Amino acid sequence: MDSNLLSLLIWSPVIAGILVLATGGDERAGIARKLALGFSVAIFLLSIPLYTGFDTMTPDMQFTEHYPWISAFSIHYALGVDGISMPLILLTTLLTVVVVIAGWQVITDRVAQYMAAFLIMEGIMIGVFASLDAVLFYVFWEAMLIPMFLVIGIWGGPNRIYATIKFFLYTLLGSLLMLVAILYLYNASGGSFSILDYHALPIGLQPQILVFLAFFCAFAVKVPMFPVHTWLPDAHVEAPTGGSVILAAIMLKMGGYGFLRFSLPVTPDASHELAGFVIALSLIAVVYIALVALVQQDMKKLIAYSSISHMGFVTLGLFVFNAQGAEGAMMQMISHGFISGALFLCVGVLYDRMHSRLIESYGGIATPMPVFAAFMVLFAMANSGLPGTSGFVGEFLVILGAFQANPWFAILAALTLVFGAAYTLWMIKRVVYGKVASNAVAALDDLNGREILMLSILAGMVLLVGIWPNPFLEVMHASIDNLVQHVEVSKCPVICR
């Protein structure tokens, strides 16, 4: 309780959002943009001590804060981070800066509200990653839906109402079951909402399975896992570029994070019991979704399906129960944040100019836009998991981990090497290369300074993680090793495995 850094990181974006909102109408849009950029950069800088001051040797929670909130039900305002949540918080603060830059000229309607929505969302998402109290977690988890609902509903495409309702109902349905599970755990633990108490709580196999399934509904929708993934392509297609970036880069990670924070440590026996089921769904995601991605006509849909396929690696890595798998899953989450964010920004750049996301509208944009083409090819290669880019690290570690568990898992997962490259490069071939498709394409302007800046930040991260992932892996070792050991110990009162 020696630091209030986490509280600061949660609430300063929210306050910043309110301040930006206070600038009012679009006649003062310039001020709103500058304020939003200033705040988001400041918050990112503020989050750096989380990394530099992090003790990599301990799996315990750090930067903890603990205050009673609703004492009658022993609900606490409890915060803290470990090697699992800390990198995700940094990912959030960095991506928010990028999103603010991305919306700079593109959003001309209700600028202050747009910027405020993303700042407030940033605070809430950090809250999800930092909560150590189940009720607090649940509140942030649900609150997160509201700004995203607004972003898609207000600044979204023509079919946005269908997409937002689908997105909202899907996720709400999942999270209500999570609430039931939390209430069960509250009773079982004799009246505690502390997540860490749940980790130590012995539970029989039958209730574990039920609790696992309840959490699973919430997290599987968020990841999203096959077959509850169909909200994602629609949400992405309708969302404005910034919304897609945050959705893909951060919100999907909530699901993976939930598995790491709740499912695995709270219900280790059920996790083992149902691992085959989860792995099967993950491998379906890797292979089946990749095939579906191959035939998409809309670039955003293609990247959305590619996201689902890549997230299959996260759940696969988590449920093979070894350090390489779990660390690979974490690296995959971080890397996917950069790569999918970058790819959505690339599509956004094209959409801003041509107002089309369809592959067939393009062709040969490398001629009018060489700088853009270089970025796009780099991110496409990262998406295909090329070594030297971040996309490789997670896939590589997960495949190594899966091979230890069962070589057949690895064989199916490794198919992504072929399919991932196929759908990505086919898109590149049709969009970036070839003869200039039309006069409209020929007249396209290359990237401006602002666009180069936002893509450079992500390109830098993609290469850094790919060439030297150790600084990222280092911080998670203690927590992941601890988790892997924890999951190996049965929690059943009687022997159940």
Next chain:
Amino acid sequence: MNSTYLAIPLVCLAASIVAGLFGKVIGRRGAHTITIAGVAVALALSVWVYADVRSGNTANVTVYTWGISGGIPFQIGFLIDQLSATMMVIVTFVSLMVHVYTIGYMAEDPGYQRFFCYISLFTFSMLMLVMSNNFLQLFFGWEAVGLMSYLLIGFWFERETAIFANMKAFLVNRIGDFGFLLGIAAVLYLFGSLDYTAVFNSAESARDATVMSPFGEWHWLTVICLLLFVGAMGKSAQVPLHVWLPDSMEGPTPISALIHAATMVTAGIFMVARMSPIFEFSETALSVVLIIGATTAIFMALVGLVQNDIKRVVAYSTLSQLGYMTAALGASAYEIAIFHLGTHAFFKALLFLAAGSVIISLHHEQDMRKMGGLRTIMPVTYLTCLIGSLALAGIPPFAGFFSKDAIIEAIRHSEAVGAHYAYYAVLAGVFVTAFYSFRLLFMTFHGKNHSKRSLKRHLQESPGVVTTPLVCLAVPSVIAGFWFFGAVLNGEFFGSSIFVLDQHDVTRELAAGYQGKTGIDLVFSAILHGVVTPPFWLAVTGIFLAWYCYCKNTELPGKIARTFLPLYRILDNKYGFDILYQSVFARATVLLGRGLYKNADAGLIDGFLINGTANGIAAFSTILRQVQTGFTYHYAFAMIIGLFMLILFFVWL
């Protein structure tokens, strides 16, 4: 010394970054100066390192820790021994020649700086690949050279054929890498490390480890070797993953020379030689390697007979020669495979660059039927091309004779399963090779000139930046064979960098044939031995027939083609691999994807389950809504019915 090792790849990387990012600032001159300087420095340092290694200073150094996971460190580092030092010299030498040549070949191209950026980056990747001391970095280099190949095949990205070819190359290579990556995962699983030394040291103790699969019980080492070899089949274009290499000729010619002949495609050969301490313990894997190699050697050579595009002839010749190297690997003659890799790098780069020289002088005409009679107009190109062809055909004392003869002899001595088939395959290959390479020479440089009249007046020898590399490559194409033959044979050339079990050691058996001879004596007895064995006479016959068919009786080839039309069709269609892959596999995958998307994703999940639920609830409510009529007497009636039911319920109870 460690900083020297590090400097070799990094100068290329630095030069590439400067040329790539600041191409506009430094201009064309700046771009080629800096990249050529970078590669020249890398070559000089490589030669120095090579000399140092030959004097006994091998090294195994770690550069940095890439990452640690599950207690296993993944490191980036260099293993500098005879094998890697040889490869470093070959790579940097050919690369330097190609850099210089590019000044002339790409002189008018708007993407000049970008091209130099790519080839320097390629040189960096290839160096990282050969210098690696672990499987992870090997895979890094492996994929990085694949990326550069992708970018360079598609260099002229407005050409539909080029961007089809580069995607095809990348995807076919990815199929190989699929196996390769699983092989690496299996290595980690079995040995708990990805470090070469650690793995090689425990390979022998793992020879009895087995795994159960649906296909019976397998030795782990066999599984690992076969998976790794799938990777080699992709990169080194072995049947059936060879389809990308002929198409890769869509790239600029310097690239065909550097990447698709001399260096990148030999990565698979290098890798298997590097893994000799593992492959030696799997007879099964070695036999597979031998058979695939021999098959590639003969069948791809046959396709070379019917090609009319000058670059494609050389491309099929490359496929066939890679088959020879692979077959040598399968016969456990790793040293000889690398020897042939080296000589082939020189004469094949030479042939490609000579072809390129012809192509630029004919203003990008590649069809040999529109060439002819160029020997008087382009004497330097002709002479160097002749040297290259003689080396390729295996005529003594040119470089190819020594390495190719050694391969055939090694396979003859091999006792592996399939060695008989392989021996006859590579033997027949010699005749075919000689035939197609001199067919190329005669069609291009001899006879009448068939080019367009407007072109004829402008025909001239290529400039000095083009011919100088040709001459520089012609020198090793002549001398590299006899110069190194003795050292390769008696084992001092590769020292301990290659491991061969005694019972497989065909190289030593070959050496035994020259017992007591050294230096010039050994070379002469090798030549004397060569001219009395079948390969030499097959080659001479091939050359003679090529001369007869394409200089003397030029009607004959057409007649033969018409007589054996079905056979000709098979060769012209390249045995139908492309048709099978593109029309069947690729199309089926897309159709499968479309079917899954329409029926499963959009149909079943979204249409039936998700929207179906919503529609179902809506429909149900619509029915239910009928009850809510708003008339008081309807509600009163419902109440009475309800009351009646309740009474009935209690009475019955």
